Amino acid sequence: QHHITFYSVVFLGEIRKQTGDSLVHAAIVAEGAVTGSREADAFSVLQHVLGAGPLVRRGSSVTSKLTQGVAKATSKPFDVSAFNVNYSDSGLFGVYTISQAPNAGEVIKAALNQVKAVAQGSVTDADVTVANNSLNNYNKQSVPSSKKKRLLNEIGSESLVSGTHTSPSAAAQKIDSVTTADVVNAAKKFVSGKKSMAATGDLGNTPFLDEL
Template sequence: MVDFGPRYEVDVTPGVSHFLSKLAFQRSKTWPSRDSILEELDKNGGLADCQYHRDAFMYALTGFSSSFPSLLRVLSESLFQPIVTAEDIDSQREEVQFQIEELQRRLDPEPLLTELIHAAAYRNNTLGFSKFCPSDSVDLVSEKDVLSVLKRYFVPSRITVCGVGVQHDSFVETVHETFSGVTPAWEDRVVTPTRVDESVSQYTGGIVTNHSDSEPQRLVLNPLPELAHVAIGFEAASFHDPDFFPFSVLNVLLGGGGSFSAGGPGKGMYSRLYTDVLNRYHWVQNATAYHHSYSDSGLFCIYGSASPNQLPDLVQVLMDEFMRLSKPYGSEELSRAKKQLQSMLMMNLESRTVVFEDIGRQILATGKRRSPEELCDRIESVTSSDIQMACQKMMTQSPAVAAFGNLSDMPSYGDIDSAFAKGGRLPGRSNNFFGRFKF
């Protein structure tokens, strides 16, 4: 795990993280081609992957436990001795451009809404920088940008190496042998700037929209109904905030999903967004809560989808759910959410891949790893008043709003912000339940 991601792209061309993820495990000093790296991995039953978040990069290798010394050598060279030239970067431009276009065509609106709501919440700073390369930067990302990032951020103090399914002492010894004394490929390259960005995220609130008169064409046999998508959020808890656990429980308590779901026990069909929104308003196609947490901030959001002419009603329904968050929670509802969160945690940790990422991200973010037992105890200790106080504090800010699709009927940001400050009613919206229906 490397402490670098799009949030640090302050003084380089936006999108360098996207390119860097594509350059992972392509070429290195010992293995000068992608095929030679794959051949080395095949000999050890290995697979390689690189994923990145707004605040972290994850280089992952999996293979035979007995082959971890060979896998660590591949990992070490991929981190510190990759071959990166202008030709390597040019070879990735087409794939990066394809992924950007694919983001607009996806049936699932969540990735694009996540991008837009972060841009609205942290306008032009840190966590508001796009995870994906902007279209106008695809041809601008250069060898200099990549080397600048590698030289400043790919250093021992910002890297955590973790392993699962290996003997600890032997693993630590091999890591020292493999990583110590390695001369980075960029050591003698002159790159600027040389300072590490230490900016703290600044929540701004605001609105970011992506209006189109019709949805993008998708390769499906039967045309799907045209939908508009909205997300409303507020700054919430960071990893280090005591309110992190109340917000985590609240996220499960609200739950949500699509209007059609093959539900059943444990599928969240009794969560609040299902019972109070999806089962109540037939025209709402999706309503889901999300909690994004980082080292210095967090974002709590509710997403919704409906027909474009229902946008005012959809926004009002989402606002109603936010206004209810500061009210007391029933013991059954709260207990169900806590048990479901604990169950999800324990089931996920049955996967070695999840355990690996959990260890790496916790160490990188907090400097230590909390045991599953400690996490379950913290979840169990959350009370109704904990969630209420966290939400009351959250709701003192201006909201962040994101929307895309046909937004002709979208309420203005001024109306939404003013409504939150004055009891949660948009201008012209009736308290009458039936006032929200448009047939």
Template sequence: MAVSARLLGRVCRRYYSAHTTPPSHSLKGVKSPAASRKLQPQNVQTSKLRNGLVIAALENYSPVSKVGIFVNAGSRYEDAGNLGITHCLRVASNLTSRGASSFKLTRAVEAVGGNLRVTSTRDCMMYSVECLRDYIDDMLEYLASVVIAPEFRPWEIASTSDRLKVEKEIAYHQPQIRVMENLHAVAYRNTLCNRLYCPDFMLGQFTCEQLHEYVKKRFCVGGMALVGIGVTLDHLTKAAQELFGSKSGYGHAGAKAQYCGGEHRDPNGESLVHAAIVSEGAALASPEALAFAVLQQVLGTGPYVKRGKHVTSTLTQAINNSTNQPFSASAFNASYLDSGLFGVYTISQDRAAADVISAAVSHIRQAAQGKITEKDIERGKDQLIVRDLMVVETLDALLEEMGSQALATGTYVSPTSAVEQIKEITKKDVVNAAEKFASGRKSMAVSGRLGNTPFLDELESD
């Protein structure tokens, strides 16, 4: 009977959590469990090569290993001449490289039951591979080849245009994605205003020279982090020396994001109005970042019970008191390397849009005046702690968290340390975060039937 890698990942985490010995089959680099001793869970370990490559590893004795390469090459680094190039790189990740043809790469990954995945944010790109740990060295070679040695053959790049168009159409079919893309486009003058999906006028316009130039400029080892789960730090460091030891370079730092504020309206025939109203929030490493995260939990991030109404959300309670119309409302918080966005996201019927949006913004202004209880703040802190701990229960989320921290700071903050930092957040910190939203320049993106949807200047004048 075939057993999927995902199922094995679940099994191994149970062994890890219970401090029991691993399965009877051998694990590369791990001593046989024939002895009666039990293998103890390890902490995340980090190191750095002389060329600047950051390495982070967590040995959890899993039969399934997952390794990712994080690169400072997100859409924020695009310019006017190559908008959408990171989307093209995502789609072209399985094409021919110096280490393997597209066919060989696909066959090699599938032959070991592996999974090669590429995702990107506005800050970075992540290339990851998951497979049985006995094959991790082979998969690492293919992964490194995909990242630093793509060939970009003209006929292969030409074939990506249709895939780029289809991916964008599927994504933009979701109002939430359209609103978020439009929100970033009007909130910033540069960098973070770039979209995650290729604009229509750039489809089929990318040349092999442009792609090679972008990879050469951004894919430098000094701007990368190699992260692994189910592999020891020594093993990962040795592999990194062989694959990246001869490489050098730190790449360009890139421009700092400039927040400006603005409004984007997308009128269409959809009866539900999606609206996002934000001010500039906190950057990833900012001291204010945790205060905004706690405020988000206090206001509410959506129901915790299926089809529930999130009765503990102060934002939901406030809107309920001002309208009898059905709605959905949650706090929005996004942090990037040098900036962030904080605000509210609402979904309502077009006839109730004005009441719902105005009530949501008004409630945060009240929080900025200190009209928030210690009980709500303690609840928000507890919810944030639980959310952060539950997120790292999955391999994908844990790898992303390890990689994001390693890339941004060169180190990793353990969940235990993060919990202690959250507990130190005070009411004053949370109120100051709300006040920053209330007094800051706003940005708004809305979509749907907008006849009853207020304009941004009307909200600011209330």
């Protein structure tokens, strides 16, 4: 049995696991930021501007940019979230989608378009403030849901849910110092960065990386 692993996604660029499953799981990632850097905080805020997805109950993330954007592209059920992981020497930022197989392409493209929109300045100070508060609340209760773990384990990325944490008060101060411009710059780095992609399911309607 072939397992899609975190490292193979990063180094091979593209992994497609054709299973025939009616749900397509896809992750598109690019280089993020190193642990403890201001840029890492900006990516964390960007993650919450876009929507941290399965970490919150279904229905409570309706204000997230990813959810809004994808909902305009399909009437079928979907899940979409941004994720951010930081290491001592590098980091990863990306978008994770779950969609009905026939709608995978439009869901993935709509999600990426939301990141592009932020990179082009389509984010307000109010968006960033809401994301800061969301992130600070998340840091206080930072136990990833079993659903999130299960989804990320689909591509072998256990490391994505095991990050290190500073004290909530120290983290909150760092997060609150992130500006809207910092968030736009983080989105720009993702948009311009070299992408890697992993997808599993019935992939007939799932675009290849060079089609995104």
